[in-house]
Amino acid sequence: MVKFLHTADWQLGMTRSFLSEEAQGRFTQARIDAICTMADLAMEGGARFGVVAGDVFESNLLSPQVVARSLEAMRVSRLAWYLLPGNHDPLDASSIYRQRGFLEHKPENVNVISDSVPISVDPGVELVGAPWPNKRPLRDLVETSLKELQSPGETIRVAVGHGAVDILAPDKRNPANICLAEAERALEEGRIHYLALGDRHSSTIVGGAGRIRYSGAPEPTDYDEERPGFALLIDLTAEKCDVRELPLARWKFARETFELSGDADLPHLRAWFDALPSKETAIVKLGLKGALSIQGQVELTALLEEQRHLLGALEVWEKESHLVIRPTAADLDEIGLTGYARTALEDLRARVDGGTGSSEVVDALALLYRLVRANPTGTGGGLS
Numbered sequence: 001m002v003k004f005l006h007t008a009d010w011q012l013g014m015t016r017s018f019l020s021e022e023a024q025g026r027f028t029q030a031r032i033d034a035i036c037t038m039a040d041l042a043m044e045g046g047a048r049f050g051v052v053a054g055d056v057f058e059s060n061l062l063s064p065q066v067v068a069r070s071l072e073a074m075r076v077s078r079l080a081w082y083l084l085p086g087n088h089d090p091l092d093a094s095s096i097y098r099q100r101g102f103l104e105h106k107p108e109n110v111n112v113i114s115d116s117v118p119i120s121v122d123p124g125v126e127l128v129g130a131p132w133p134n135k136r137p138l139r140d141l142v143e144t145s146l147k148e149l150q151s152p153g154e155t156i157r158v159a160v161g162h163g164a165v166d167i168l169a170p171d172k173r174n175p176a177n178i179c180l181a182e183a184e185r186a187l188e189e190g191r192i193h194y195l196a197l198g199d200r201h202s203s204t205i206v207g208g209a210g211r212i213r214y215s216g217a218p219e220p221t222d223y224d225e226e227r228p229g230f231a232l233l234i235d236l237t238a239e240k241c242d243v244r245e246l247p248l249a250r251w252k253f254a255r256e257t258f259e260l261s262g263d264a265d266l267p268h269l270r271a272w273f274d275a276l277p278s279k280e281t282a283i284v285k286l287g288l289k290g291a292l293s294i295q296g297q298v299e300l301t302a303l304l305e306e307q308r309h310l311l312g313a314l315e316v317w318e319k320e321s322h323l324v325i326r327p328t329a330a331d332l333d334e335i336g337l338t339g340y341a342r343t344a345l346e347d348l349r350a351r352v353d354g355g356t357g358s359s360e361v362v363d364a365l366a367l368l369y370r371l372v373r374a375n376p377t378g379t380g381g382g383l384s
Contacts, residue, residue, distance in 0.1 A: 002125045002156050005042035005050035005079065005246075007231040008198025009217040010035070011088060013058040013066040018283070018313045027312070028066070030250045030281070032073050034218040038231040039077035041246045045233045048122050050079050053198030053215065054086025054132070054162025060096045067096065068105045075107035082127055084113045086162040086198055090132040113160060116145035118152075126152065128192070129160040138175045142195070143182045149191045156236060159183075159192040163199050165206050180207055187211055194236050202227040203245055211241045218248040223255045223285060250281050251312065257287035257320045263296035266303065273307050283313045287320025293328045 012031055019027055042050060057070070074081050085091040096102055097112045113119065113129035120126050128149065130141035142161035149157075164170070166177040178197070184207050186192045195212040202225050203216035213232060220228040229249025235242040254276065258269055276282050284307075292300060308314045 001235070001237045002122060002158075003046040003048060003233065003235050004125075004158065005038060005047045005231055006053065006196040006213065006215045006234050007038060007050060007218060008053035008162070008196070008215045009055045009086075009201055009221075010052060010070075011055050011058045011217070011221065012070045013062040014221065015058075016283075016313070018315050020313070023312045026281070027251060031219050032069055033250075034248050035070070035073040036077045038218060038246060038248055039079040042231070042233055043079060045244065045246075046235075047079065047233060048125070049082060051082045051127065051158065051160050051196050052084060053160050053196045054084045055088040055198055056083045056086070057089040057096050060089055060092070060094045060099075062096065064101045067099075067101045071102070071105040071107060071110065074110050077109075079109065080121070081110045082113055082119070082121065082129075082160070083110065084129050084160050084162055084198070085131040087132055087135055090134050092134045118149075118157070124154060125156045125158070127158050127160055130162070132162060136176070140176065140179050140182070142178045146182070146186045146191060149186070151190045156238065157192045158236070159186070159195045161195060161197050163197075165197070165212075168200065168204075168206070180212070183207070183212055184209065190238070193238055194234060194241060196234075201225045203230045203232070209241075210243070213243065219251050220249055220253050223253045225253070250278075251283065252278075252281065253283045253285075255285045255287075255317065257289065257317065260288060260290035260292055260296075260300075260323065262291065263293055263299070265290070266292075266296060266299055269300075270303055273303070276311075279307075279310045280312060282311050283315075284311055285315040285317045287317035288323045289321065291324040291326050293330070294325060295328075295330070297325050 010031060013028065014031065015024060016027065039050065085095065085097060089096050091097060091114060097114070113127065113131055116128055116130060118126045118128045128145055130145040132141065141163065142159065145161070146159060161178060163176055163178050164174070165180050166172070167180050169177045183195050187195070187209055193211065197206070197212065197214045200214040201217040201221055202214065204214040204227070206212040206214065215232045216230050217225070217228045218231055229247060230245045231248060233244040233246055256272065258265070258272070260266065260269070304314065
């Protein structure tokens with residue numbers, strides 16, 4: 001029997017264009033902090049070591065600070081780590097695992113799986129890995145690493161791979177896809193007892209035996225991930241495989257579309273924002289459809305600006321956004337123009353209502369509305 005931690009896709013040093021500099025710093029630190037958190041949980045559960053099934057680092061070109069801080073977190077964690085190079089950090093000529101900064105800071109409890117030779121990690125337990133030699137391998141690396149293996153006898157053998165399993169792969173013609181049938185055959189023949197996979201960022205069981213799994217990423221990275229934010233504690237023998245998901249995620253991605261049929265719907269949008277927990281680690285993509293008055297647009301702009309200061313990030317979901325601004329008589333009364341100016345203003349309103357007013361016209365009306373509200377006793381009222 002052996003207990004170990006299965007994790008993957010740390011992608012340390014990952015950046016996101018929609019994050020501010022301040023939020024990016026917190027996002028980066030959360031991924032590093034997850035190392036110690038998962039190690040603590042795993043050792044409390046009896047884990048002897050941890051395997052990282054590829055993409056430990058975001059790329060082979062990272063700042064020395066990210067590399068040093070990541071390795072320090074692994075050292076402090078006290079768990080024995082076995083790192084598999086993946087498609088983001090392959091073991092090519094420029095590999096981060098061969099760079100001076102990595103080699104100088106690598107602690108004794110960190111090991112790089114650099115080939116497919118079985119590694120003894122504990123009495124009666126060994127690993128066999130399938131590291132990526134470059135970003136575009138032309139073969140199934142897992143199948144290649146397993147095909148010459150014989151039964152390990154009484155030894156428990158854990159295989160570690162990275163990439164898309166063929167039944168889940170978006171590109172069915174990719175020669176690097178992992179053949180599920182071959183992996184299951186290796187399990188049936190007793191050549192391996194568990195296949196730890198990385199690349200898919202959601203915790204996923206593959207096949208029917210329950211011994212081929214993606215751990216998912218410890219922190220989410222995008223909106224489309226179904227079940228990110230876990231590492232797996234594996235309790236393994238030749239006869240059984242028990243898996244416990246360890247929740248880790250501090251950040252979250254939320255994507256929502258709101259139908260605003262009028263200004264009266266704005267409080268519902270505010271209530272949705274108010275219900276978000278831990279806003280400082282929430283990344284929101286928002287689609288807005290419907291129609292608002294100029295006053296409603298001003299209130300919406302203020303609300304979004306307020307939330308942008310509170311959230312980790314706030315993005316506009318362009319393909320799900322179509323918001324029409326329709327000036328009302330109350331808007332025009334608020335602006336307070338009279339005479340020819342009022343006639344011109346109503347003409348602009350008619351163009352907007354008829355669909356011939358440009359976004360610049362709407363923006364100008366909204367700006368005028370804001371200026372008058374900000375200075376109600378100034379020159380706006382009674383202008384003719």
